[in-house]
């Protein structure tokens with residue numbers, strides 16, 4: 515079976531950045547992508563908040579990210595990941611194009627638009643209903659369209675649509691936008707944009723193509739019809755994480771929970787970018803997550819290799835396990851450093867930093883001396899002094 519050091523799932527800003535950091539750390543990196551590299555930014559015409567670039571189109575930025583990643587030579591492969599399996603501590607990425615064993619995995623699969631869930635939405639998708647203004651806006655030259663939603667994406671995409679449409683209605687269920695001030699001011703000062711507040715869509719109707727929306731005002735309870743040729747739905751996102759089943763812990767909505775090293779609840783599986791539970795889903799935060807995840811994955815792989823060689827593989831070894839956040843244990847560790855010249859197979863390990871290994875060995879207290887054979891504990895003893903440690907290794 516194919517075996518790789520780091521497998522990155524998804525080539526959006528998070529995955530591409532992770533591949534750059536992974537390669538620059540010397541890892542063998544495989545990036546799996548089921549669609550177009552660059553991810554969601556391919557769907558937007560304007561990015562004005564990527565530091566250092568005042569304005570770029572999404573596809574331009576996506577292209578520069580991809581070229582940057584390619585420069586450091588990760589392998590890119592077209593594949594859709596169907597699941598991740600963990601068996602006896604080994605991790606496998608199952609794709610529609612074979613299975614790969616990985617030392618570490620970064621899930622950077624991003625998010626997708628949430629559906630409205632009203633009658634007519636499925637039926638008219640591609641026939642007037644769209645989730646991408648950049649992809650479909652030009653089809654509505656001199657026609658009236660509606661944008662559903664009240665966040666940044668809804669307001670910015672409504673502005674983009676004014677290039678083509680004769681009128682753009684923004685239908686929002688509340689009486690104010692969640693979008694940022696600059697975007698809102700631009701939208702409200704555009705003559706082609708009209709906001710319909712406190713209103714939800716009950717139905718998307720038409721014959722061959724969309725002809726109108728059935729609206730419901732949540733304040734007055736009135737129902738009305740709005741003739742439009744197109745509907746652009748921007749009512750939030752959901753994570754692309756269903757393929758993981760229940761293997762990692764998630765927050766409400768299915769967003770993957772991580773700590774600040776991007777570690778998920780499964781050892782060696784990291785998550786970065788929009789797919790994880792976080793405050794701000796943007797290109798810049800996705801890239802930052804990707805960098806962190808790759809560096810944490812690098813540390814994890816190095817640690818696993820070190821531990822395998824020092825703890826789990828040797829025929830015989832003595833281990834002193836200590837905690838680096840305890841001053842007296844640190845003092846004892848530096849005394850025992852001197853013992854290493856007399857006891858060749860003595861290894862000192864910071865059990866605080868290597869907590870997963872400590873768990874694996876079933877050790878709950880530190881400082882502790884262990885005698886192991888191929889990872890199996892032959893003897894374990896809590897030690898409080900260098901003398902006790904010496905006795906344990908048979909030196910006094």
Ligand SMILES: Cc1cc2nc3c(=O)[nH]c(=O)nc-3n(C[C@H](O)[C@H](O)[C@H](O)COP(=O)(O)OP(=O)(O)OC[C@H]3O[C@@H](n4cnc5c(N)ncnc54)[C@H](O)[C@@H]3O)c2cc1C
Nearest residue numbers: 524526527528548553554558595623624787788796797800
């Ligand atoms: C219309 C729109 C406008 C936006 N405007 C801005 C903006 O102005 N500024 C800004 O900072 N952000 C903007 N964003 C948000 C920004 O695009 C995202 O925050 C960012 O792309 C997240 O990056 P990511 O790498 O986490 O995920 P994504 O960009 O979603 O990339 C994930 C990648 O994973 C792939 N993938 C998913 N599942 C699988 C699988 N099972 N197997 C293999 N591959 C898989 C996908 O095909 C995709 O390429 C916008 C988003 C949209 C949709």
